[in-house]
Amino acid sequence: MSPLLLFLLLPLRCVSGLPFYNSFYYSNGRHPGHGRAEGLFNGAKLVVQTPEETLFTHRGANATLPCRYHYEPALAAPRPVRIKWWKLAENGAPEQDVLVAIGLRHRSFGDYRGRVHLRQDEAREASLEIRDLRLEDSGRYRCEVIDGLEDESGLVELELRGVVFPYQPPQGRYRLNFLEAQRACEEQDAAVASFEQLFRAWEEGLDWCNAGWLQDASVQYPITRPRQPCGGLGLAPGVRSYGPRHRRLHRYDVFCFATALRGRVYYLEHPEKLTLSEAKQACEEDGAQVAKVGQLFAAWKFRGLDRCDAGWLADGSARYPVAQPRPNCGALEAGVRSFGFPDPHSRRYGVYCYRQR
Numbered sequence: 001m002s003p004l005l006l007f008l009l010l011p012l013r014c015v016s017g018l019p020f021y022n023s024f025y026y027s028n029g030r031h032p033g034h035g036r037a038e039g040l041f042n043g044a045k046l047v048v049q050t051p052e053e054t055l056f057t058h059r060g061a062n063a064t065l066p067c068r069y070h071y072e073p074a075l076a077a078p079r080p081v082r083i084k085w086w087k088l089a090e091n092g093a094p095e096q097d098v099l100v101a102i103g104l105r106h107r108s109f110g111d112y113r114g115r116v117h118l119r120q121d122e123a124r125e126a127s128l129e130i131r132d133l134r135l136e137d138s139g140r141y142r143c144e145v146i147d148g149l150e151d152e153s154g155l156v157e158l159e160l161r162g163v164v165f166p167y168q169p170p171q172g173r174y175r176l177n178f179l180e181a182q183r184a185c186e187e188q189d190a191a192v193a194s195f196e197q198l199f200r201a202w203e204e205g206l207d208w209c210n211a212g213w214l215q216d217a218s219v220q221y222p223i224t225r226p227r228q229p230c231g232g233l234g235l236a237p238g239v240r241s242y243g244p245r246h247r248r249l250h251r252y253d254v255f256c257f258a259t260a261l262r263g264r265v266y267y268l269e270h271p272e273k274l275t276l277s278e279a280k281q282a283c284e285e286d287g288a289q290v291a292k293v294g295q296l297f298a299a300w301k302f303r304g305l306d307r308c309d310a311g312w313l314a315d316g317s318a319r320y321p322v323a324q325p326r327p328n329c330g331a332l333e334a335g336v337r338s339f340g341f342p343d344p345h346s347r348r349y350g351v352y353c354y355r356q357r
């Protein structure tokens, strides 16, 4: 064997210690689906690596879902592979093809067309970039590498940062069937929350005594302080479930999920208090729009919006956000306070506007 060939058969690069990539740490596959997946190939193993940690990002951002593969022992010559990315079925949504690539040829599918491409900055990289992230992009994605008959894959979990809020329409409590609940959240620039999102909100202290729809068409409510009118003192704190309900016949409130925004919510400085229609007009004259409920919650949660003045919102409710609780400003906890849906002709409120940047 010639010295040159011998050189080529050696691993090209020796990595000492633990592999790091894009600040994600890969351990050796303790969780099924994450970390490493290995396949045997002509004596060489095909190994696919994805991060174990969930990627958190926000709506409108560009995200890169890392995926790399290699052979053990390393192969001298590059081999042609096919790459396939798809999104797993979840919360009633079906499995979705995202992208397939053979060599330099790519094809993307459905809602992902024109928004995704493969990042191959390095050899044996198969990362997926998704641009202009939408609410419905959160979920679990599979990166599959196909080399001849070998086929290995890894999982990447993508989550958008957001805030869960309960929503009741102007008509009052328990008026929404599931389809109306979906529409109500969309109108507030939000989506129906998943159980995981509600559960995380409960861990962070959300306590709400009215039951609301979740994405899987179950109806639940989060209690951190058990009390008599909310299921009684005998029950432990937790997310309490009524189980799956009929999507058309049953009516409840809804838990919506709003993600962090690129635009800005602000209280409009205006000499007088306004009626609802004056409020909408005043925002337009300021080059903005009257803010939606989801936008106010997101600004409160992610931008620390704090203002003691109640203002109109697009749905006709009046609210104000308190990030720093103080005695002369409502209650003693941070939150978004609501005055319900006041008479739209009353002149007792200012207005919160939203300007897209």
Ligand SMILES: *[C@@H]1O[C@H](CO)[C@@H](O)[C@H](O)[C@H]1NC(C)=O
Residues within 6 Å of the ligand: 060, 061, 062, 131, 132
């Ligand atoms: C996302 O990527 C596109 C194309 O590279 C770029 O034009 C856009 O500004 C990026 N968006 C963000 C929020 O970084």
